[in-house]
Amino acid sequence: MSPPRGTDIAALVALDRNIKEGEFFGLLGPNGAGKTTTIGILTTRVRATSGDAWVAGCHVSDNDVELRRRIGVVPQRPNPDRGLNVLENLVFHGAYFGLSTSEATRRAMDLLGKFDIADRVASSVDALSGGQQQRLMIARALLHEPQVLFLDEPTVGLDPQARLALWTILRQLHADGRTIVMTTHYMHEADELCDRLAIIDRGQLLACDTPEKLRAQAPGTTVVEIEVEGDVAAAAARCGAVPGVSSATVSGNSVRALSDRGGEAVPALIRAIEGAGARVTNMNLSSPSLETLFVSLTGRRLD
Amino acid sequence: MSALVGTSKAHSAGRPIATSQIFFAMLRRDMRVARRELPFFLLRTTMQPLMLMVVFGYLLPKLGMMQGNYTTTLLPGVLALSIALSAVQSIALPMVAQFGFSREIEDRLLAPIPVRLVAAELVVAATLQGILAGLVVLPAGRLIMGPIPGLELANIFQVLAVTTIGAAAFSALGLFLGCAIQPQQIGLLFSTIVGPMIFFGCTYYPWAALSKVPVLKYAVLVNPLVYLAEGLRGALTPGAPHMDPLVVTGALVVLLAVFWTMGLRGFMRRAIG
Numbered sequence: 001m002s003p004p005r006g007t008d009i010a011a012l013v014a015l016d017r018n019i020k021e022g023e024f025f026g027l028l029g030p031n032g033a034g035k036t037t038t039i040g041i042l043t044t045r046v047r048a049t050s051g052d053a054w055v056a057g058c059h060v061s062d063n064d065v066e067l068r069r070r071i072g073v074v075p076q077r078p079n080p081d082r083g084l085n086v087l088e089n090l091v092f093h094g095a096y097f098g099l100s101t102s103e104a105t106r107r108a109m110d111l112l113g114k115f116d117i118a119d120r121v122a123s124s125v126d127a128l129s130g131g132q133q134q135r136l137m138i139a140r141a142l143l144h145e146p147q148v149l150f151l152d153e154p155t156v157g158l159d160p161q162a163r164l165a166l167w168t169i170l171r172q173l174h175a176d177g178r179t180i181v182m183t184t185h186y187m188h189e190a191d192e193l194c195d196r197l198a199i200i201d202r203g204q205l206l207a208c209d210t211p212e213k214l215r216a217q218a219p220g221t222t223v224v225e226i227e228v229e230g231d232v233a234a235a236a237a238r239c240g241a242v243p244g245v246s247s248a249t250v251s252g253n254s255v256r257a258l259s260d261r262g263g264e265a266v267p268a269l270i271r272a273i274e275g276a277g278a279r280v281t282n283m284n285l286s287s288p289s290l291e292t293l294f295v296s297l298t299g300r301r302l303d
Numbered sequence: 304m305s306a307l308v309g310t311s312k313a314h315s316a317g318r319p320i321a322t323s324q325i326f327f328a329m330l331r332r333d334m335r336v337a338r339r340e341l342p343f344f345l346l347r348t349t350m351q352p353l354m355l356m357v358v359f360g361y362l363l364p365k366l367g368m369m370q371g372n373y374t375t376t377l378l379p380g381v382l383a384l385s386i387a388l389s390a391v392q393s394i395a396l397p398m399v400a401q402f403g404f405s406r407e408i409e410d411r412l413l414a415p416i417p418v419r420l421v422a423a424e425l426v427v428a429a430t431l432q433g434i435l436a437g438l439v440v441l442p443a444g445r446l447i448m449g450p451i452p453g454l455e456l457a458n459i460f461q462v463l464a465v466t467t468i469g470a471a472a473f474s475a476l477g478l479f480l481g482c483a484i485q486p487q488q489i490g491l492l493f494s495t496i497v498g499p500m501i502f503f504g505c506t507y508y509p510w511a512a513l514s515k516v517p518v519l520k521y522a523v524l525v526n527p528l529v530y531l532a533e534g535l536r537g538a539l540t541p542g543a544p545h546m547d548p549l550v551v552t553g554a555l556v557v558l559l560a561v562f563w564t565m566g567l568r569g570f571m572r573r574a575i576g
Contacts, residue, residue: 019308037576042308045412046576055308069320069415079406083336089410092335095328096414098320140410148308181308 019181019196021147024174026194027183028290034203035183036076039152042181043073056147056179069097072141074151078133080125086112086136087121090143097144104143111139115169131162138169149173151182155189167193187290191215199294206297211290218288218296224257224269225286230278238272245269258292325416326424332411333428337393348389348436352381353443359507360448374448375543378441379535380506385440386466387504387528388497390433390473391480394425398481399489402573412574422570426474426563433470453542461538461548468552469531472559476527478566482573504528509536511544527562530554 019025027035040046042055044064053060058067080089087108094104112118115135120128128136134154141149151170155163170193174180184190190197191211198208207214228235236255239248244261255273259265263285270280286292337344360377363369401408411421445451456462484492503523505513510533513520523529534555536545 025308040576043413044575045409053308065415065417068413071413073409073413075406075409077406079409081332081407081410082405083339083407084332088335092328092332093410095331096325096411096416098324179308 021179022177024180024195026190026197028190028197029200030185033200036152039150043150070147072146072149074137074141074154076152078137086123093140094143107143115139131158148179153183191290201298215288218293222259222262223286224259225284226255226280227282228278229281234276235273235278238276239269242268242272322416325414329424349440352385352440355381356444356447372452374451375453375540378444378451379539380532382440383532383535384506386433386437386470387473389436390429390470391477393432394429394474394477395481399486403486418574422567429474430470434466437466453540458538465534465538468555472555475562475566479569482569500528505532509544527558
């Protein structure tokens with residue numbers, strides 16, 4: 001199925017900037033932000049209705065065949081060739097990129113070993129776990145040694161252990177100097193892995209910088225979540241009046257306060273809640289994050 | 304509005320890869336998968352034609368309910384049916400699955416080859432499978448139905464030419480259907496397209512015999528199976544009534560061009576958003 005039309009121009013607007021060689025670039029945004037469409041355009045799978053894009057020196061529509069030779073793509077959902085076993089998936093992929101069977105087999109065995117699935121060479125791809133299939137997809141994308149690696153939400157649907165294993169692989173690839181473009185809607189993942197991030201929503205670029213600089217732009221500095229027993233609404237209203245607190249909202253049975261003075265506002269917040277006749281049962285402080293930046297930019301949470 | 308990923312200059316171009324090399328790698332992939340699935344392929348594509356020949360070409364004549372020389376009409380018709388069904392199914396069913404839910408065609412769409420050649424390769428692979436079905440059904444038919452009055456193998460090149468062009472035309476039709484229908488509509492493919500095509504495709508009767516029902520005689524001309532069946536009649540049983548081989552060949556070439564144009568358009572629409 002083709003991606004929704006009409007979003008492609010906006011998606012490209014969002015990426016109206018350059019990604020440097022050797023950079024790990026993240027496209028962060030909620031579902032429907034235009035991330036997959038952007039990747040689609042840059043990998044020649046979606047035609048842009050306007051604008052220009054070059055990847056690894058090739059124009060996306062004028063030189064698409066050569067461009068495909070220079071990129072590797074890891075899809076959002078693993079799409080191995082189900083007619084072929086694990087090794088054949090890689091060897092035939094190599095053949096599509098002009099590699100001889102012996103060279104493709106050598107590289108395939110090397111990558112399968114590196115990604116810890118060497119014992120599954122003769123397995124049907126359906127016998128692999130989700131994490132193993134995703135690692136096979138990365139091995140496939142790397143087999144022809146592309147200049148730029150694209151990953152579209154590579155960790156969606158993976159358990160935490162498989163996700164961490166994938167992060168290790170991606171960090172290693174980045175350390176090897178490969179240019180990586182990754183989409184994700186996981187704030188933490190983007191923060192952990194990327195050199196630079198573009199935050200996009202509904203096809204519009206909201207912010208683009210290093211994770212550190214983006215975090216520094218986050219307003220409200222510290223988020224104080226206070227679990228309350230009693231009248232939460234009244235407690236929130238009183239918290240909002242505490243000096244240094246820019247806003248206080250109700251979230252379930254908690255008050256979420258944005259404090260410009262970090263943890264300093266905490267004693268005053270507790271007094272305000274007790275003054276409203278409620279009792280504090282739990283408290284959590286989180287420092288400025290991409291999450292708080294995203295909420296301030298869009299007025300909604302990322303996921 | 305522009306985006307630049309990596310470098311603005313094309314560097315480390317490496318050695319060029321011949322397009323034909325990639326095309327044949329994809330063909331090798333399809334042949335590998337086809338060989339692995341051969342028993343299922345044969346069951347899927349030849350069961351129905353073989354059963355038809357058992358009942359209409361062996362059983363009914365034996366029971367005296369049908370004339371023995373009916374097999375002369377039946378053999379080329381059933382052969383055409385096998386080639387057509389096999390070619391259509393070999394491409395349409397994988398296309399529905401691969402564009403619909405498994406997305407496994409994407410690896411080939413990301414290969415450094417023009418996307419239309421990926422479609423062309425799929426048509427070539429399905430054509431070969433159509434020819435293979437014909438090669439199995441022809442001798443099997445002779446075995447099941449016994450000696451066929453008027454059967455000649457003198458025009459073997461004509462048989463091969465009609466089979467190849469016909470199989471290619473039906474493969475291109477399969478490409479179009481496979482790109483046009485959604486997975487949940489797959490049943491409709493058989494009930495509304497394949498079914499009527501079989502029954503009104505001059506498989507069980509020669510086209511000339513339809514003179515008794517003139518409306519039908521001209522209506523069935525929209526059915527591509529008519530030309531393949533009549534073409535095989537002209538080549539295999541030239542003594543029996545059949546359409547002019549030149550007309551048949553011309554019609555099959557035109558159908559191939561039309562189906563390929565339609566199929567390629569559908570394929571490109573699915574392949575590039």
